[in-house]
C-alpha cells in the first residue's frame with residue numbers, strides 16, 4: 001500500500017506520520033519548497049508541527065507528480081480554498097485505481113461547493129466510488145502526541161469506507177464508518193463558523209452559558225442547513241457533528257476559536273490573519289455558508305451574524321444584541 005499525502009500543514013503532517021508509523025511507505029507533499037528541504041534534513045515540520053520527530057518511513061517532496069503517481073491511496077489535506085487548484089495539477093498523475101481521502105474541512109467560495117463536489121469537478125462523477133472523507137474531533141497536536149481520538153470516515157462506497165477505516169485505525173486513533181458523505185463533510189466545515197462565534201463570545205468576556213447556547217443553537221443551524229443539502233440528521237449528533245463542534249468551540253488549540261476571541265477583544269480580521277501562518281477555515285467558510293443558506297432559503301442566524309462581523313465589520317457586541325433580540329420562537333431544529 002503506497003500512500004501520498006497532499007498538504008504538509010499540521011493535519012497532513014500528523015496523518016502522514018500516523019500512517020508511516022503503521023509501516024506504510026508515505027510520501028508527503030509540501031507546498032513550501034524550503035520546508036521540504038528542512039523536513040528532509042531534520043525530520044521536523046518546524047512551520048506547522050514543531051516538537052515532533054517524524055517517522056523514517058516518511059519521504060518529503062515539493063513535486064506534486066512524485067507525490068501523486070503510483071499511489072494506492074492519496075490523502076488530500078490542503079486548505080479547502082486551494083483544493084481545486086492543487087488537485088487540478090495533481091490529477092494527470094493520479095491513477096484510475098487510487099483511493100482519494102479528503103481530510104480538509106471547508107466549503108469553496110464562489111462555487112459554494114463542498115470538497116466532494118470540487119473533487120467530482122476535477123476527476124469526474126465516477127470518483128465518488130473511490131472517495132472518502134475523514135472528519136471529526138481531532139486537533140493535530142493531540143493526535144501527533146498519541147492521545148486517544150475518535151473520528152468518522154464517510155464514503156458512498158462501503159468497501160472504500162471499510163478499507164480506509166482499516167488503513168487509518170491505530171490503538172490511539174479509532175475510526176468509525178459512516179455512509180453520509182454530505183453530513184460528515186458539512187459537519188466538519190460548518191462547525192468552524194460556530195467556533196468563530198464561540199471565540200467571539202469568549203473574547204467579549206461572556207461565560208459558559210453563552211458558549212453552551214452557541215453550541216446548541218449552532219448545531220441546530222448546522223443540522224438545518226445540512227439536511228437541506230441532503231445530509232442525514234443523525235450524522236450531526238455524531239463525531240463529525242456534535243463531537244467536532246464541542247471540541248472546536250471549547251478547545252484552546254482551535255485556530256477558528258482563537259480568531260473569534262481576537263475579534264471579540266477588538267482586533268480587526270486583517271490584523272489577526274496577518275499574524276497567522278496557519279489556516280482558520282471558518283473565515284472563508286462563513287462567506288460560503290451564508291451565501292449557500294440564502295440560496296436555498298435556510299435560516300442561519302448565528303452564521304449570518306458571523307458573516308456580518310467578518311465581512312461587514314459589524315461590532316461583535318451589536319451582533320450579540322441582534323441575536324438575543326430576534327423574535328421569540330419554539331425550540332427545535
Ligand SMILES: NC(=O)c1ccc[n+]([C@@H]2O[C@H](COP(=O)([O-])OP(=O)(O)OC[C@H]3O[C@@H](n4cnc5c(N)ncnc54)[C@H](O)[C@@H]3O)[C@@H](O)[C@H]2O)c1
Pocket residue numbers: 007008009010011012013030031032048077078079080082086103104105106138139140141277278279280281
Ligand atoms: N490542524 C488540525 O488540527 C486539523 C484537524 C482536522 C482537519 N484539519 C483541516 O485540514 C486542512 C489543512 O489544515 P492544516 O491545519 O493541516 O493546515 P495548517 O494551518 O497547519 O497549515 C497551512 C497549510 O496551508 C498550505 N498552503 C498555504 N497556501 C497554500 C497554497 N497557495 N497552495 C497550497 N497549499 C497552501 C500550507 O502549505 C500548509 O499545508 C484544513 O481544511 C483544516 O480544517 C485540520
Ligand SMILES: O=P(O)(O)OC[C@H](O)CO
Pocket residue numbers: 105136137138139140192195244247248253254255256257279280281
Ligand atoms: O484548529 P481548528 O479550529 O481549525 O480545528 C481543527 C480541527 O478541525 C478540529 O477537529
